[in-house]
Amino acid sequence: MKRVTMADVxxxxxxxxxxVSQFLNKRYEHMGEETKEKIREAIERLGYHxxxxxxxxxxxxxxxxxxxxxxxxxxxxxxxxxxxxxxxxEHDMHAIVCNADDDPVKExxxxxxxxxRQVDGLILFPTGGNLELYKQMEQERYPVVFVDRKISEVNIxxxxxxxxxxxxxxxxxxxxxxxxxxxxxxxxxxxxxxxxRMNGYKQALNDYRIPIKQEYMISTxxxxxxxxxxxxxxxxxxxxxxxxxxxLSFFEVMKFLKENGLRVPNNVAVVVFxxxxxxxxxxxxxxxxxxxxxxMGKKAAELLLQQxxxxxxxxxxxxxxxxxxxxxxxxxSRALI
Amino acid sequence: MKRVTMADVxxxxxxxxxxVSQFLNKRYEHMGEETKEKIREAIERLGYHxxxxxxxxxxxxxxxxxxxxxxxxxxxxxxxxxxxxxxxxEHDMHAIVCNADDDPVKExxxxxxxxxRQVDGLILFPTGGNLELYKQMEQERYPVVFVDRKISEVNIxxxxxxxxxxxxxxxxxxxxxxxxxxxxxxxxxxxxxxxxRMNGYKQALNDYRIPIKQEYMISTxxxxxxxxxxxxxxxxxxxxxxxxxxxLSFFEVMKFLKENGLRVPNNVAVVVFxxxxxxxxxxxxxxxxxxxxxxMGKKAAELLLQQxxxxxxxxxxxxxxxxxxxxxxxxxSRALI
DNA sequence: TTGTATGCGTTATCAA
DNA sequence: TTGATAACGCATACAA
Numbered sequence: 275m276k277r278v279t280m281a282d283v284x285x286x287x288x289x290x291x292x293x294v295s296q297f298l299n300k301r302y303e304h305m306g307e308e309t310k311e312k313i314r315e316a317i318e319r320l321g322y323h324x325x326x327x328x329x330x331x332x333x334x335x336x337x338x339x340x341x342x343x344x345x346x347x348x349x350x351x352x353x354x355x356x357x358x359x360x361x362x363x364e365h366d367m368h369a370i371v372c373n374a375d376d377d378p379v380k381e382x383x384x385x386x387x388x389x390x391r392q393v394d395g396l397i398l399f400p401t402g403g404n405l406e407l408y409k410q411m412e413q414e415r416y417p418v419v420f421v422d423r424k425i426s427e428v429n430i431x432x433x434x435x436x437x438x439x440x441x442x443x444x445x446x447x448x449x450x451x452x453x454x455x456x457x458x459x460x461x462x463x464x465x466x467x468x469x470x471r472m473n474g475y476k477q478a479l480n481d482y483r484i485p486i487k488q489e490y491m492i493s494t495x496x497x498x499x500x501x502x503x504x505x506x507x508x509x510x511x512x513x514x515x516x517x518x519x520x521x522l523s524f525f526e527v528m529k530f531l532k533e534n535g536l537r538v539p540n541n542v543a544v545v546v547f548x549x550x551x552x553x554x555x556x557x558x559x560x561x562x563x564x565x566x567x568x569x570m571g572k573k574a575a576e577l578l579l580q581q582x583x584x585x586x587x588x589x590x591x592x593x594x595x596x597x598x599x600x601x602x603x604x605x606x607s608r609a610l611i
Numbered sequence: 612m613k614r615v616t617m618a619d620v621x622x623x624x625x626x627x628x629x630x631v632s633q634f635l636n637k638r639y640e641h642m643g644e645e646t647k648e649k650i651r652e653a654i655e656r657l658g659y660h661x662x663x664x665x666x667x668x669x670x671x672x673x674x675x676x677x678x679x680x681x682x683x684x685x686x687x688x689x690x691x692x693x694x695x696x697x698x699x700x701e702h703d704m705h706a707i708v709c710n711a712d713d714d715p716v717k718e719x720x721x722x723x724x725x726x727x728r729q730v731d732g733l734i735l736f737p738t739g740g741n742l743e744l745y746k747q748m749e750q751e752r753y754p755v756v757f758v759d760r761k762i763s764e765v766n767i768x769x770x771x772x773x774x775x776x777x778x779x780x781x782x783x784x785x786x787x788x789x790x791x792x793x794x795x796x797x798x799x800x801x802x803x804x805x806x807x808r809m810n811g812y813k814q815a816l817n818d819y820r821i822p823i824k825q826e827y828m829i830s831t832x833x834x835x836x837x838x839x840x841x842x843x844x845x846x847x848x849x850x851x852x853x854x855x856x857x858x859l860s861f862f863e864v865m866k867f868l869k870e871n872g873l874r875v876p877n878n879v880a881v882v883v884f885x886x887x888x889x890x891x892x893x894x895x896x897x898x899x900x901x902x903x904x905x906x907m908g909k910k911a912a913e914l915l916l917q918q919x920x921x922x923x924x925x926x927x928x929x930x931x932x933x934x935x936x937x938x939x940x941x942x943x944s945r946a947l948i
Numbered sequence: 949t950t951g952t953a954t955g956c957g958t959t960a961t962c963a964a
Numbered sequence: 965t966t967g968a969t970a971a972c973g974c975a976t977a978c979a980a
Contacts, residue, residue, distance in 0.1 A: 289966075289967085290966065290967045290968075291967085291968095292966070292967060292968080292969095293965085293966055293967075296965095296966085304965055304966095305965065305966085306965065306966090309965080309966080328972090330972095331972050331973065331974090332971080332972050333972085334972075
């Protein structure tokens, strides 16, 4: 398995390495037809394939970008990654996807690993736990785009959705269907979008003059959700509607309801913040707050490649907010009388 | 953003490049404590980070492997990828995931791209459309593991499941519940596992002396499934049970049933070949033929890293068959009287 | 214990 | 139009 190099090709074709290099880079404007043919033949005969590692070393670019997602188990993450990959593909770039599991230590490790591998830029779902590192990249003008979470301490282009407004709209929808006992369940309020979603929930209740009850707001680890839900539904004034703060919370909710023989929407209405692949054909169909993940990923890739290729200055605003769509389906459509 | 190199560190610390290199590779058995300290300090002060590209060029290894999956939209693919990544992670390797979309042209392109990037090995869901390329890798002894599909023309380690037996078992289960009109729907029979599943279906019917009907066996593009299902359920002897050959087919089946007001399992029993994330809490819960995807991915990674690190010879048998588990749930449990 | 010299496979600069 | 030659940043054999 000894690799054949450019030098081998050059020797076989009876020309110099530089000529072969020219040929490979399609810079054969003034190259003798006969020379080209010799090289072509030698490449074919030896089965030569260029070594991108060597090229990258010389050119100081790898044509690769890194993606560090918060949690690969969220379909939101995979959908965004897919969009980024598609965009990269169209621009002769490649993407390496890493999973930080919402852990700042892993995040740091991956940022360092990817930069050591000389990726040309980074798309990051920031945990928020590596401020100095973010700042360092900012001041080095290393190409970076943040997705899903705003980090106010740094000035880095960021793609987010209108978490607060979208949740507000969903809660308003439930209220208009007659619900007043509306609970919300999210993972711990450690990151920006979860806080914003919770704020949207509170704002809606406020605006509709419905008192906020602490016991209706659950923010806890996925593993503890089922037990918290038991507590919630043991209350004398149990909720008639439930907002799941993301897809993983929603799965826990569904497991809980199933186990306890609670029917949707008859016993409780459900709305979930996230795209659920089977929402449109589950029984019942599920009302979702759909994030435009594909468009967001595409935009992130676009912004990153812009930085990589044109070294552009940051515009005045570096926050790109995408609107969500409330997809009203059966799980929340039954009016409460 | 000018990179700081080992030479910079050496100069700043007042030592030579090689000493710094020794230090970085933890070969400081006989290194002066004072020298170490100087180097440590210089690295810290300059913010030096090693360049893995340069290191890879020299060492002729990148500590990266490539994964080329058939179709990233299958949860099977993502689950396997995740297992491979986890295993790599434990062994200080990294994985690049590419999506061939079951297209031999894309597959070839990715194989060439990944090898040009000098990945140390490849895990491949082979399309079957690049035999010469597979053979070439085999004879070059380039580390490769195949997953999901057996390619009989080459002698490459391959991880598969017992497609035929598992499908047989699922169909037998339906028969024992009283079904005799059992249909099966799969994507086109272009690849090994789909053919095997279909064979398992036929074998079961044969063994139970149930005549095989051509019109009960649908193998077509995802986009055309809904219309084929319409045809199927317009038959005078419409089926009472349906086997979905994979997750994407299953989604089409569910969409179709929903649109046509057909209930599971009352109007039709359903079994699906693939892990469905929500199978255990959907309404009804879904009977699945569960593939041990995580274990398969782990094994694939293990076999690959073995080849990479130990250049081992192929054992007598290069086929690793994993058994599936029939998870009987509500969608198929109602006995037909 | 540390330094010098050389090479990894490519591209870029400049001559010829 | 093509060819020497010097980088790119690191690792390593060998010398000091």
